Amino acid sequence: MGGLQTGGGTSAVAASAHAGCERFRLTDPFIIGENRRALAVRLGEPDTGAGIPQARWIRAMTFEKLVRDDRFAAELVTTTVGQLGLARPTAVRRRACRADAATTATELATAHRQAMNAGEATMLVGLAVPYLDLEHVADASHILPDFAVVCPRPGGDRIDGSWLIMGDAKDYERVRSRIDDSRMLKGFLQVALGAESAAAWSALPDGMRVHDHGTLAVPRNAFLRPQAVVERLDDHRAEVRARAQERLAARSADGDGDGTPRPTDLTDYVAHLEATFDPGSCTTCNLFTYCRAELRASDTPRSLLIEIGVKPAQRNAVEPLVTGTAATGRVPHTTLAQVTATVTGMPQWHHRPRTDPCGLHGTVNLVLVKSDGSALGVHGVAIQTVSATGPGEWTRLAFVDPQAADTRRAVMALIGRAIREHHEAGVEPVHLVVPDRATTDLLASAADSLAGVELSRLRWQRDQDCGRTLRTFDDEEATLPVPLTADERLAVSFLLEEDRARTMRMRTPLVDLHSVLLAHVVPGGPAVDAGRLDYLITWAEAIAPLDHRKVSDTIAEQIETPGARLSNRASDALFHASRRGPESDYRRLVTAALDYRISVLERALTILDALPVSRLRDVHRALESDAQQVWRRRHTLQASDLVRFSRMYPHWRNSQVDLLDADRTCGDQLTCLTDLSFAQDKARDAGVRQLAFATVVGLNPIRLDVRSRRLGHEVTVVALHLNDRSLVEEAGTTLTIQKGSFKLGRLPMGTLTEIPDVDGLVWAPKIEPDLAVGDELVLADAAWFKTFKSGHEIAVSRPALDKQAAPTIDCTPESYQTDPDAHRWCCKSHAAAEADWADELAARRERGELNPAVWPPLLDDEHFDITPSGDMPEPETTTAPHNLTRDDLD
């Protein structure tokens, strides 16, 4: 690869992400003359994590093609221009720049003229713009924005010139209808580099100005239909400018401008650059393997701590653990356990009994294999119901068309049937147990997609009944979809209940097994590796010391993965099998993927089975059970049950505030009561005043050395843990599940008293625990809980049930029809609500208040998956450039 490689737009993101690493900065292609991927090969540590699965690449290319497609170009231009408060253009054109700077300059000039003379807006696609300040370096590679918009720039009553609004296309996945902020940041940094470079380009026509906002085309829904998001770029431009200037300064640092060390020096050169290694964030750098190998080769304790990702501020405190002496300083228990596990090779267990429902009657185990080809694509699913007699048989399904709506419906039908069977057996609450967070997100997003179609169907049904044409948000003609079956609807309703409840710590309609296990065991090695359930299990099952590096490497090299997402190799194998056939090959691969996931899930359940169960598990079950009763009323009356969290009404959202507060406090208190490690971390945290460590320094009377600046003289405290025993779990402690709280009795609680000339604080609990000098206690401020006159009881308040916008216990299917005003906010069914909404939309359309008549265009924030118009572009079968990684797309 010749010439000066700028790295294009993604270089801005990478430079920003790795700004603190000298080795990254000084191995810039500007300095060494080749990209880091090639450098890693030359250094003997190639980046094995690089590469993009074929299906993922095709999805990205398809999206870019859609952005350039005439059907969507006009929509992207008008919504961009409209969001900026500019006038409606007289016409919208599209012009291709063919990734060539000269053509881009020509097309910019043409678009500028059209804006000035005719008030038109132009979408330029496939631009090439010289990298910031490298316009006159002949062989410097250009940055290649996917698109930009040129439109009239008003000045009073006339057109003063044109705006150039830089843009880019990113097929970021919507998870539960949202694209997370960190992805949007990456996208807009790329847009900003385009804007900065364009602003500095001498070929920009006179009178054309780069707008201070940029536009990012992202998928509006699972069908990849693009939508323009417009944001101000001031800070993004400052960020990329600073990073670009840093790179350019480094390039010219040696005076001759090209800064290229002799290739024979490279090994030595790189070795002398200081790396700021973090196993979590460095994986996006091609030199990750090189830097890790360097750390692994070092025998200093510090290198090991860096390798496993211990934070710099904690390294001094835990270094003695590596050398075999005790730890010093304030370090969270998890970090201590991580280092201990790494050094000893044995897993470290938190002192907490189980409160999760995994394996209980009423649970449904589920694993699935997500397709890289679409946000909601599923290759296969397997499901197992746990009845009173134990786990049943696994049902496996493989889908030859992962992207199809029918596939999603089939998954829902399976889940719905399992839930229905539990309900029919009178079991409550029901929990869906899945191996990771990505699985829950995919299920909830798929449910939302189907709910959107179902709600649209109800609206269109009304239109059809009234003889109106069925219209989408963008005024395209729609066809009436097939209704959801009862089981499908039950599953969709359940999963959207999970979506609404996901902010509640105490709610568990879906249980992420990985999080459950992680709350019990700390593995060795990098904390980021513990993000995989099979890695966690390998540690949890260890009966002999493990080599953490070997475990990490083995797991990373495996073709199979435990959660929803596939490894690159597995993804490509499925892609090729589905393309080339025979179908049996594809099905075999899907089944193998499912089998691996099932085995991991079952091993995890076996590990959990061996752990003690907390008496507070009943408390958790009671909370979920009561909450599911409300949901079942919603489902039965089909009222407000097909609404995801981000579509709930303002009134409901307002009422959630108090519920969230109560839920958070309840969660914190219950966890502190049972989980010693959690309570110890809280007691160790200087910012937490409610808990503290204490050591027994005397008996008769009990005297405590309380390590707190807050819990002192005349403060009443309750002991939660004695050495490694949770006092709540002791047989003597009473537990009563009440309507408004969970009451615990016979706990040691008393006031601390300072007595002059006496060491420690005297503590006189009404119920005296059996103590010895030197015993360690975790104390809590009794005022944190509700207390009673008895002097030995505390209560944890229950969060109220989410009863807003939900049917009451007295509502019946006829209630709304009988008295619409009284039942408007509780049990009005979706069918009635959508019929009203269809009438309202028809009236608005009549008045010209909807797209495309209205200006500025309305923006779709529902992101419903209505059927795309016309054909999708034919996917290209090109493979991803070898120097790109998944990070370049996601």
Add this chain to the structure above:
Amino acid sequence: MTITFTTPTADTAEALHHQRAAHGNNQAAAQASKALTDALDATAAYDKILLRAAAGAGKTHALRHMVQQALDHPSCSRVAVTAFANKQVIPLASDLGRELGADRVCLFIARDRWADIPPEIHDNVSVATGTADIPASCDVIVGTSHKLGAFGETKRLLQYLGPADNGSSPFDVLFVDEAWQLPAHRYATVEKLAPISVGVGDVGQLPPLEPGEQNPWRGDPGHNPYRAWPTAYPAGPTTRIVDLPAVWRPTATQLPLWRAFYTDWDQLHCVAAPGDRAVQLPPMTGTAASVWNAVADGNPTLLEIEGLPEPEAADIDLPLLGVLEQLLDPLLDGGFRTVTRSYNGQGAPASEVVVDSTAPHGDPLIVILATRNQAVDDATDLVERLTERYDLPEGVLVASTVDSWQGQTNAITIAIHPLSGAEQLDEFNSAFGRLAVTCTRATHGLLMIARHGLDDLLDTTPARPGTPLGEPGPRFLPRQTHQRILSAFAKGLLTVPPSV
């Protein structure tokens, strides 16, 4: 040891002072008043009138004027005035009572907060704890949003007071002071009290949500219950928004810092002109002299300190507070005076007011602001030690949380910079609303202290997405925002052990 402080690098675009600055505010207030009159006349369809201000713009004065104006209007028989906290409501009720008479103004307060009412306020206002106790003569009812928005309160008000002139709601206008401090979910409980809401406040204030605490609607385009309620109402046919373009509180040299927080303000001017404020220091030497001279100059001052032992947590930093204590020792021992030029209502300079730390009056002289519980406890301990050591009279030295100091004014603010000791940018140390409140309380001087390394941190930390100030708003990057703010500070470095 002498410390050299750098000169702030922030742009100091031309600023207006005195009458020219105050004139803009008076004009803006007049526009808001006109909008209220138009709404009551029913010649405009406004149901929300929002008077937006930077901190210390004299907005509460404008609110009182509008209350009077509303009561003088023939279509307005009764108004409610609310705010988030009693500490805002009580003085506001007192001021209104002084202007309108105790028989017309009722402070409506929870029974268990009766003790919070200073005795002298009872002379100015009627006080009621139950709806039935509100005197019939009162046409201004002042209470917190919790009190006025209590379950069933609208019904009770209608039952005992009857509807106001509009015929259906108990009030014709609802005034919300410190409106940007009131989250949407609380405003929802009082919104229906009147057909017109007038919100007056500082856009840089904090709705009561801890950074890092769950706000599941962050970034959601729909209704966000935690957001300041006025942000849900963009200017339009039913919403009139007026900006106050000048601030009364800061020194002229602090204005660039204020502008760094209010970047989307078209213009921001400062009534105080250079030389209008001064801090007269006792004879001091060494580090303390350098630091307090820098603060007394009026520039926002940042003192970075290196060589300290490790703190318990980045923001719970006893060694750093130890340095502060050493710096405060000679200042409090020798005593100091603040000199303040007073102005008439039009911003014209009048006499000088001198406050001596031996006999303070008016706003507190020095306030130490801290972010969270234990940090506040430590600051309070420091204040108690120094108060005892130098037998300080009340009003010289105070400690408070940032959140509860909102809306308050003091001469000198001292705080630990949120990036002190940080390893990276996160949601806690990039909560700019809290930083804005910290930086905009002082009339004379601002001292931020931090462990050394802020610039390095900001140069090398990975970029992260930012939370817009007050949401919604443009997404920003915390790195650039911090850099913009820090460029308004005079910076110095102290290496310990200091010879203060």
